[in-house]
Amino acid sequence: MENIFETHAHYDDEAFDEDRQQLLEKLPKQGVCGIITAGADLKSSVAAVELAEKYSYIYAAVGIHPENITENFDDNYLAKLEKLVNSSEKVVAVGEIGLDYHFRDDNKQTQKEVFANQIKLANKYNLPVLVHDREAHADTMEILKSANPKGVVHCFSGSVEMAHEVVKLGMYLGIGGVVTFKNAKTIVDVVREMPLEVMVLETDAPYMAPVPFRGKRCDSSMIKYTAEKIAEIKNIDAQRVCDVTKSNAMKLFGIK
Numbered sequence: 001m002e003n004i005f006e007t008h009a010h011y012d013d014e015a016f017d018e019d020r021q022q023l024l025e026k027l028p029k030q031g032v033c034g035i036i037t038a039g040a041d042l043k044s045s046v047a048a049v050e051l052a053e054k055y056s057y058i059y060a061a062v063g064i065h066p067e068n069i070t071e072n073f074d075d076n077y078l079a080k081l082e083k084l085v086n087s088s089e090k091v092v093a094v095g096e097i098g099l100d101y102h103f104r105d106d107n108k109q110t111q112k113e114v115f116a117n118q119i120k121l122a123n124k125y126n127l128p129v130l131v132h133d134r135e136a137h138a139d140t141m142e143i144l145k146s147a148n149p150k151g152v153v154h155c156f157s158g159s160v161e162m163a164h165e166v167v168k169l170g171m172y173l174g175i176g177g178v179v180t181f182k183n184a185k186t187i188v189d190v191v192r193e194m195p196l197e198v199m200v201l202e203t204d205a206p207y208m209a210p211v212p213f214r215g216k217r218c219d220s221s222m223i224k225y226t227a228e229k230i231a232e233i234k235n236i237d238a239q240r241v242c243d244v245t246k247s248n249a250m251k252l253f254g255i256k
């Protein structure tokens with residue numbers, strides 16, 4: 001398989017400390033043609049930009065993940081993110097940002113503010129966002145509808161109805177390893193119902209490895225299994241899944 005474009009991974013993660021360079025040099029030989037590596041706080045956003053500067057096929061997203069909005073959170077985060085956006089041509093998105101009410105639901109107001117502020121930053125530079133939405137569908141949709149960014153709802157976990165709403169906003173559905181899980185149901189319906197033209201592929205590496213690697217450390221070469229599952233659901237060729245989603249990603253992230 002070729003033309004695997006990974007739109008969401010975390011290659012700064014310590015899970016890759018032992019063999020990061022070896023792995024990142026090997027992935028292009030396994031059909032991976034592009035990767036967006038996403039930050040989750042200021043430190044990992046800096047690391048994402050460094051990786052993007054080092055490898056020609058890697059691009060960076062910078063942002064504060066909702067799980068990292070804590071009491072001693074840096075008030076200056078927006079200015080620091082903006083500086084990072086301007087620091088490299090390889091920064092192609094703001095992310096990973098969003099709402100996570102599973103992780104924490106006692107700071108919803110702060111999560112919403114930080115999410116909305118980062119969307120504003122993305123809109124200012126005409127950059128797409130990588131959105132994390134866990135058990136927060138209603139508030140996520142409300143913010144996306146009012147701010148109207150370009151981007152991806154990563155690891156999409158909503159209903160077919162919500163998928164239609166996301167697409168109506170001009171955003172893409174991020175489809176990852178969950179679709180291969182035995183108990184996957186709603187996401188299978190979403191993949192069956194929605195056209196390939198509104199999907200991008202992703203892993204969330206080092207997490208969310210598809211079957212047959214579920215529970216193991218994930219890397220972008222495993223997208224092959226997700227593409228095969230999507231192809232099976234839609235009764236099309238797996239290479240076509242990669243070709244179309246690659247072209248969706250290049251268009252969205254402005255990559256030539």
Ligand SMILES: [Zn+2]
Binds near residue numbers: 008009010038096204
């Ligand atoms: Zn992620």
